[in-house]
Amino acid sequence: MNMPEKHQFVVEQTDDLLPLSSERQRQRRVLAEASWRPLTLATWLLQATLVYQLSQNIQHARRGTRTLVPILFVCWQIILLATGALEEGWRFCISGKVKQRRKTRLVGDQVPFVDIIIVCCGEELDVILDTVRAACAQDYPGAQLRVLVADDGNDDLLEGSITALGKTSPCQLLYHRRPGKAGSKKGYKAGNMNSALVYADSVHTGNPVEFCAFLDCDMIVERDFLRACLGHLILEPNAGVVIVPQSFYNLPRNDPLYQSMHVHNWLDQVQHDTLDSTWETGPGVVFRRQAISNMDGFDEWVLMEDVIAGMLLNGLGWKTDYCYEQLQWGLIPDDLAAHIAQRKKWVVGTVRGAMIAAFGFHRTRMAQLSWRQRTVQVCYCIGPYVSAIHRTLLPLAFLLLMASKEPLVVSSHPIQLDRMLHIGFLIGICYRAQSMVTGYHCGYRMARRRTQGAIWLSPYLLVTIIKEFLPKCLAGLPMRFVPTGRLNSNLQERNSGLRATVWRRLIVMIIQQGLWYHLLVGTSAVSLLYRDYMSAQTHASRGDMCQHIWTHALAPGVDWLVYVDLLAPIMYALLPPIVSPRRELLEQTVVSGLETWHPAQSRRVEEWSASFWFEECPWIVAYAVCVYLRTKTCTT
Template identity: 35%
Template sequence: MFEGTILDLPQDQRILLGQRYRNCLYHTAQAAKWIGLIYIGIRFLLMLSTSERNWSMWTMLLLEAFFIHLCRKEQSLAILATKNPERGPRKRLRLQGDKGLPHVDVLLPCCGEEIGVILQTVKAACTMDYPESQFRVLVLDDGGSSLLQKTISDLQLRWPHLSYNSRGRQSGQVFAKSGNLNYALTNLQREFQPEFCAVLDADSIPTKDFLRATLPHLLMDPEAALVSTRQYFSNLPTGDPLSQTREHFYTCQNARLDILGNAIDSGSGAVFRRQSIVDVGLYPTYSFSEDWQLSLLLRGKGYKTFQVDEALQFGLVPTSLAGHIAQRKRWNIGHAQQIPAMLSWRNNEISVRLRLSIALNGLGIIVEEIGCFLGFAVVPLLLLCGQRLIPTISPSALVLQLGLSFVMICLSWAYEFVQTASTGHRSAAFALLENKWLAGSNIYGIMRFYLVSAKPKGSFVTGSKENSYNWSNEYSLLGGLYRDLIENGIIYSLIQVLAMILSVLYALMIIASTEDRPMSAIFVTVAWPPLLHIFILGLKCHSVPIRYLFDPPRYPDLAELKTEKVSRQNEVIQETLKGMHEASKHILRSQTRIELRDELLT
């Protein structure tokens, strides 16, 4: 057990404010979950009791059941995370002093990224606030770059705890990032095994106190195997139109999994207990999403995994739509790889129960993609079919279904608003559907990967042309339009939105031309509340790439970030001349991403 000093820092004010809604979130989630289940149960029983069933009724029932299932998963997780008052947000901890600190290897896998990007990370990693005798920085170059090797060799004179390592130039057949990390954990650590290891992507710059902020969570809990840190980014465009921050995942889903000790490793910025990773067979090599799979294996073996929400690293997002789509597609292919891998005899060393759990996890993610793609696609068909969408056995049955559907939708929205308030972060309602406009592209990518692609079925290399960060934005006007509409699939979202709007207008025209149509007939067809709700969610979801087409975001490059840094430094100097005391207080209080990023770019 660690006997050093660990300081407990004041909690983030936003998180403290969000905790005021903890009980409200719990009760709202309970109400929304059970009303949804009762509603869909009654709808199913009424379907069975009528003889006038048709395809549109069954389709509507399945559509409602699917979206209720998506919401129920979120609500159930919120209930589990908030029902125990003793469990709360993760504390902000800092390791104090320089004596008795554990040894750490900082692993920096790379493959073809820009030298300048890699060196920014190397500099930040080497100058972290941690005794140089207690940590090493291992650059793991799968690109076999002689220039990078020479540069790192020169930097060793300044930072002797830095080293360059390479398996030679790789092309993907040796499991890329997972194989690179396993090479470090075995070959490079054969003579000396540190107690802990940290992983940083080539473009993820750690803050000075990265190790001092993450290690305490592992030192204080012997059952903890891994601490993942939330990913922040330096080059986000204003408004984050493509939801590249994954804020909903970090602040809602993974934050609650963290409370349960089951957080998912998001890749870069992870710190883990080396022996725990060795115990589960090192990094999995059967999937592109090796970080996600590692988390599932650790969880299945009884280890705890945590997430720290603090801004402790800053990476770079893909600066093109094609790069963003490729990144998301690669993640989903990785989830699809879970299924055959866990059903294969090659993984017999993993227990049957754990293999089944991992396979079902991957299947669930892929089914959700298929469900979102088909779910939004059938909305125009249901609006145009002109048939009743629910059974109307009696007036009371109609009123019951209408009333319950209205209450269910209201509670779903109430839950979304309370959830946003409880996180302390700004988040859109039903953010669980963010990037679901990519469902069709992801499904196509999975099918193409297994049926057409000649690429190896192991992990891709993460640098060079395969690295979505390196995808170019340089196209002519017509070339860019073709790329976005056809290659990036915006044409599908455009067709989807037009079909939904035109189908509603057509249905309204039919209603207006029918004088004797009773109001009840309208409510069971085009104005059925759950159908209109899903219609609104579909428009919201598929409008994202269309807005991108007409108003593409502008991503700042590294040169602009440095210019902004100099400008901000000049502002601080002016403030200092006006009043040293007030300026000092301002700097000490500055803990936002921008101030921390500026510090790293110095």
């Protein structure tokens, strides 16, 4: 890695430590950091102890009582423990407190020349122009700023609008389209970005441009976006990119599908930054051009060029810095089908990125990773596979075990069963405590939403992963890059005036959008639970009934609540949220004669209603039933 030349730019830092928080929030975060590790280790230890107890019981059981099902149940528990450890283990690389950064700004008129490249491909004209105006209205000397709209949609109307806007823009504004058919050009978004860089260099005179920013066409940036990011890049010559959190202004109340990136922004990314392994998560980034050259531009095969770009930079010795400020506001997909398509695109990008990085062990591309960075990359690369096993295959396997009607637990003595039941109950308590501790960092409701979203999305992602490895004759059409702004369905379920009827929504979402799987698995879980309850009622004595309950449906280590989370999109289909038209979510301002639109203050925070807490009722009821059965019905 070649270090850039030093410049005489002025950068100021305040005493404010980011992310900003009150004294109470800081105390809660300190408590969370202190308690998460012992709590997680205790959970894993309890799970391992349960596996040991189950295995011992099988070994000591009489030959006539040994069946395959208890052995498979032990294997199920082992895989559950292993996948959980693989998902969360990287966080143990953090020693001490997480990193905090000072608020940083590049000040004065002596600033470097910067390109802002806005990539688009057929999105709505108004959306693109709002982003362009915000980019042109940066608090930055106009002579040192150039905005380039890179259009893969071949939109003549957009080209005319950019030409007209360029006459009043305080900075240079350019339009560029590369050859090819709209929407199907080589390399998709990454190809557009590479082409835009080549074009920008071809029309630039003077010294080479040292910095460039990339924005998606639906991301409206704050006026100090450039000064904030460049401040970090100038202070740290070995930083190749600065990443800004992605925030959204059209999130629905209660965020029922978990479309926010709040937990990722304020928990995962902060911890990644502490390990010098921040993910480059797409729009709202400022690169050092030399870093892009070192990695030979953006990979055009991976489908999602962002995270792999950050991984490659780390592997080449560059730092990826995280700016702990909300400086950009974008749009999430406004319907279920678009949300699913977006996440499927992300998982394909992860799978292909893992191949490029050789799962973090590529000899040349990952040669300069520290052991902490390599650990983060390995966990990221195996993440889709681990999640598919943990959240799709294991719940299905458990239902198959239940369908066998055989006991899951072989217990030779009531005391042993009691011990295992207590361990299982403590595991459940620890899981809930972990959710609450995570909530101290980023909000309990958001933490619960992410867990729920990962569960119901997992079946779609599993199928996508399988298709990625199948030959074309079996996989069908390959996954293509479709810009998020063009992903939509005709249900318009969040538009109160135009949404389809509830019956049409249910039919389309269940049959065409894949919710039949969630309905089938959820119904199967309820049926098996009810069947087992009725089987327990056939026993003559209360002791035999309780023995049946604790060795079948409510065996230690079992979690039926995962099937409740699986039904979240069904509830969404029945009661979708309402979101106002986009323009009503924005406020108009005028900067240097340029009309700009930014999100209203009320749209800069997540909205929650009291109805969210009704979703917590299932686990409260479940634990209450277990306690009642244990203390009142099944007492010895």
